[in-house]
Amino acid sequence: MNVDEYQALAADTMQFHKTQEAALSIVMLGLSGEVGSLSTEYKKKMRDGDSYTLFREKLVEELGDIIWYLTSIATIEDITLSEILKFNLKKTQDRWADLQGTAQLPLEGDFYDDEYDEKEQLPREFVTEFNEGTDKNGKHCIEISVNGEVFGNTIRDNNYEDDYYWYHDLFHFSYVTCLGWSPTARGLMHKKRRSNEQVNEIEDGGRAIVIDEAISALVFEHARNHKFYEGVTTLDEQLLQTIRLLTRHLEVQQATPKEWEKAILTGFDVWRIMRKEKIGRVICNMHEKTMYFENP
Structure with missing residues (x-):
């Protein structure tokens, strides 16, 4: 019988x-x-242990009743x-697919800007200096550069x-490294897709930024209340769903909660090191979806 x-019935x-x-x-x-x-x-099972021999029978009965009511709600x-x-x-x-165990390295055509000229593509490998x-x-x-070029204004x-x-x-x-997306970084790297007026306005424009x-x-405020994600491997579901809601009209809507989680935790792994060291270089690779801190 199928569902x-x-x-x-x-x-x-x-x-x-x-x-x-x-x-x-x-x-x-x-x-x-x-x-x-x-x-x-379940309380009876906890109280009586193995002597409560009817537990499995009762479990089948109660789960069946729950399924019936759930089914009735759906039918109504x-x-x-x-x-x-x-x-x-x-x-x-x-949400829970193992990115390390199942994901393959991106192929040609997997990045949002693959169809554009290289001058309008995010760099697949880049070095940032703080x-x-x-x-x-x-x-x-703080002064930032990307591949030797000034990245935006000085920051306080x-x-x-x-x-x-x-x-x-x-x-x-x-976000660039793990998702292939960041209107902010794209603009400051001078990689906006100006050859496509609509994409330039919607995906790379002010609202997206x-x-x-x-x-x-x-995310920073959320992280502040969770030790800046030190030792954290799983993020709050509501936070990830809020991010997906904010981006549902943009190309990055394709990113799964698990991919957002990886992007956020990867960024904070490096941020915590940078907070300690104050200055340094970060090696970013979009193909491998990795970021590594390097002493200057």
Whole structure:
């Protein structure tokens, strides 16, 4: 029996004739009650251990009731179980697929700007340098270069206390390295795709740059409350979904939560070293999706 056949047969056992709203309320409350019953059976198992010999039988019963109520909700809302399962499986695979174990190195055509002339392509390999300097007012700042070329203006923290956000361009570099995307970096590297007016305006323009910077700031504040991700291997699901929501109209919408997670953690791995060393070089490789810190 496949899941949609089960759904059709289960629908025949729905013994109430109510409005859609009333029926939905009944099955929602029924689902809540069955989840409680499942918890009760588990409590008995914890209390009595192996002497509770009915646990498996009760587990089958309670899980079956939960599935029935879930199926009823889907039926009332005219959603097939197969649609739900396919969506859920894709979502979990996107989130938890092992990038190291399953992903291959990008091939030609895998980067968003492959079809453009090299002068409009992000560099597939590049070296960034961070050096201390002073701005026009004589204040301490950071100067950045990429492949020997000046990258934007000098940067200060713009905060009451130094929190080393002035190294945040490392996050843009990690988005380039791991995702092949960063409107901010593309603009400051003078790699905007001006040959395509629409792409230049939407993908490489001001709104996209604001989103790129917003993601950097959002993640930084989240990281601040989690020891700047030191020792962290898994990021908060809500954070990743917020990022996907912000970028859903851009080319980077193709990036999975797992890929965003890798990009963010890669950037912070280097950022923590840079915060300690103050200056240094970072070797970035888009093909291998790697960033390495190197002492100057």
